[in-house]
Amino acid sequence: MESLLYQPLKNKAVRCNTCCHFCILKPGEKGRCQMRENQNGRLLVLNYGQSTGLAIDPIEKKPLYHFLPGTYTLSFGTLGCNFHCQHCQNFFISQPTDDERGKEYQKKRIEEISPEQIVAVALKNHLPSISYTYNEPTIFLEYALDTMKLAHKNGLKNIWVTNGFMSEQTLELIAPYLDAANVDLKSLSEKFYAEICGARLQPVLDNLIRIKKLGIHLEVTTLIIPGKNDSAKELRQIAEFIKEELGTETPWHVSAFYPTYQMKNVPPTSREKILEAQKIGREAGLRFVYTGNI
Numbered sequence: 001m002e003s004l005l006y007q008p009l010k011n012k013a014v015r016c017n018t019c020c021h022f023c024i025l026k027p028g029e030k031g032r033c034q035m036r037e038n039q040n041g042r043l044l045v046l047n048y049g050q051s052t053g054l055a056i057d058p059i060e061k062k063p064l065y066h067f068l069p070g071t072y073t074l075s076f077g078t079l080g081c082n083f084h085c086q087h088c089q090n091f092f093i094s095q096p097t098d099d100e101r102g103k104e105y106q107k108k109r110i111e112e113i114s115p116e117q118i119v120a121v122a123l124k125n126h127l128p129s130i131s132y133t134y135n136e137p138t139i140f141l142e143y144a145l146d147t148m149k150l151a152h153k154n155g156l157k158n159i160w161v162t163n164g165f166m167s168e169q170t171l172e173l174i175a176p177y178l179d180a181a182n183v184d185l186k187s188l189s190e191k192f193y194a195e196i197c198g199a200r201l202q203p204v205l206d207n208l209i210r211i212k213k214l215g216i217h218l219e220v221t222t223l224i225i226p227g228k229n230d231s232a233k234e235l236r237q238i239a240e241f242i243k244e245e246l247g248t249e250t251p252w253h254v255s256a257f258y259p260t261y262q263m264k265n266v267p268p269t270s271r272e273k274i275l276e277a278q279k280i281g282r283e284a285g286l287r288f289v290y291t292g293n294i
Contacts, residue, residue, distance in 0.1 A: 003036055003043040004142055005169050012041035019082045019138050020165050020203035032198070033139045035080035047078040048143045051113040052093050052134060054121055062131055062161050063253050065290055067180040067217045073159060074122040076113070077134030078143065083163050084198040085186075086262040087225060094135045115147035119154055129179070133161035141170055148177035163197075164204040164211075171210055180217035182253075183208055187222075187229040188237045196228065205241070212246050220246070221253040221292075224269050224277055235277050239284035248285050254278055255292035269293075 005017040009024065016023045016031050023031040025038040035047045059073045081094035088094050093109065122130050130151050132144045137160050148158045157179040164183040166174075185204065186197060193201045211218050220242055224230050235254075242250050254277040256269035271294045281289035 001045045001048040001142055003045050004145075004173065005167065006036075006043040008041060012038070014038050014041065014043045016043055017167050017169050018141055019167055019170065020200065021082055022167070031082075032084075033080045033082045033136075035078075035139050045140075045142050047080055047140050049112055049114055050078050051076045051111050051118075052078060052109045053111060054113065054118065056125060056127065057131070059129065059131075059159075062133065062159060062182050063221065063290070063292060064159065064180055064182055064217075064219055065253075066219065066251055066288070067159070068128055068157065071128050072125075073129040073131045074118065074125070074127045075131040075133050076118060077132065077137070078140040079110070079135065080139045081136045081163075082139055082165055082199070083136065086196050087223070087257060087266075088261050089258075090134055091261045115143070115150050118147050119150045119156065122151070122156055123154060127156075129157040129159055131159040131161060133159075136163055136165075138162065138166040138170055141166075141173070145173060145177070148174065152177050163199070164207045165199055166207060168207075168210070171207060171214075175214050175216065178216050180219075181211055182219045182221055183211065185220050185222055185238060185241075188234055188241060189229065192229055205245075209245050212250070218246065219251040219253065221255060222277075223255045223257050224273060225257040225263070226267050226269055226273070228266070230269070230273055230277075232276070232280060235280045236284060239281040239286055239289075242281075243285050248287050250286070251288040251290060252281050252286055253290045253292050254281065256294050258293065 007015040030037045055075045137144045160181045190201045193199045258268045274291045278289045
C-alpha cells in the first residue's frame with residue numbers, strides 16, 4: 001500500500017511526512033521505522049493489515065483511568081517503531097531484526113487481519129473501544145486510520161497508546177477519529193531522547209499540547225528508569241509541564257522500570273522512587289497521579 005504522507009524529491013527520492021523524523025529515502029531505502037520503503041519513487045507501507053494479534057484488555061492496562069473506566073478494550077498492533085528505546089519491552093515486534101530468534105518470533109505472531117475483521121471482533125465481544133498499541137501506531141497510520149473510520153461508523157471509540165512523535169499532518173488526519181490517547185513523556189531531557197530513544201523531545205511536547213487543545217482525552221505516562229530520568233528535579237519538571245501546559249486534571253501515570261532488552265544491567269525502579277514521584281506530582285498541583293508496575 002502507498003503511504004498517505006510523503007513528498008517526491010529529485011532522482012526518485014522521497015521524504016516521509018508520517019512522523020517527525022521526516023526520513024529522506026533513496027530508492028530501495030527504508031525509513032527508521034523499517035516499515036516504509038521507497039520503491040522506485042513511491043513510498044510504500046510494509047505492515048498494512050499485518051497484526052501481531054488481537055487481545056482484550058482492561059482499559060486501565062493502557063493505562064487509561066479516566067476514559068471508559070471499568071470497561072475492556074480490543075488491543076492490536078503491528079511491527080516497527082520510529083523510536084529505538086534501549087528499554088523497550090516489546091522489542092521483538094517494535095524493532096525488526098536480523099536476529100533469527102526475532103525473525104521466528106515475528107513469523108509466528110503475524111496475522112493478516114483487515115480493519116473490517118478488527119471492528120467485527122470488537123462488536124462481537126461487545127467492547128466499546130479499540131486500542132492501537134503494542135508498537136507505535138504512527139508507524140501503521142494507514143491501517144489504523146482505516147480501522148478508526150470504520151470503528152466510528154459502528155459507534156466504537158478509538159484509543160492510541162503512543163510516543164507522541166507523529167507529524168502534525170498525521171495528527172490532523174487522525175484527530176476526527178481519535179477519542180483518547182495515552183502519550184509517553186519519557187523525559188524532559190533532549191539528551192535522554194537522543195541517546196536512549198534515538199529521537200527528539202520537542203515534537204512530543206508540541207503534540208501533547210496539540211492533543212489537549214483538540215479536546216482529545218489525554219493521559220500521560222512516564223516510565224521511571226534509575227539513573228536515567230529519576231532525579232527529583234526532572235520529575236518535578238515533568239509534573240510542572242503537565243500542570244502548566246496540559247492542566248492539573250490531566251492524569252499522570254508514573255511506572256516502574258524492569259530490566260530488559262539493552263538495559264538488562266539497570267536495576268528495577270524501587271517502590272520508594274515511584275511513591276516519591278507520585279508525591280512530587282501531587283505537590284506540583286496535579287490532581288491525579290497514579291503508580292504502576294509496583
